[in-house]
Amino acid sequence: MFKRLSVKFIKFGKTPSARYGIPFVLFVVGGSFGLQKFTEIKFKYANTGVLIHEEAKKAGIEMKKPEEVTLEAVYDSVKDIDIENWKNVRGPRPWEE
Template identity: 50%
Template sequence: IMNIFRAINSYIQKQSRTVRYGVPFMIFMVCGSFGLKEFAQLRYTFRKQRLIDPEKAKELGIEMKEPGTVTLESEYEKIKDLDIYNWENKRGPRPWEENNQ
């Protein structure tokens, strides 16, 4: 068995730098990407996905609307008549300025 390893080692030493350094690097990168994919998938497999119970939300003081009452069309109708072209730029206070106003 040691003769096989010596033969492989001498073969690798005789080859170019690409075989000696490049091929193991590429194998490491490809295998590493597949390994990382599996570990990243665990995050999505075991994350908590719970629906919010409306009764429990009401106990906590969160007012929930019924599903289907808010649609894209209804929200568009609310903001359709807003005047977005006449506005005034108001500068916010900076941390280093005193609030004298």
């Protein structure tokens, strides 16, 4: 009886559904449990709120007022930049110092 059962188990292990299907299903089901932690973190920190100017100043971050940063103001500061004449400057590499 045990020998027949072991032979059937060995035959089943050689089928494509056992070799590829079972690991795939385990990967999908295990992945969903693994991703559960990431989605939990995402929803935990999703509603942290907007950074307030007073809190930013306490933290040492200089923020402009929203009225100062408009599309037109940024366009005016960028439109005078010469983008036709430029030189590609390579940054230093750690091994070239």
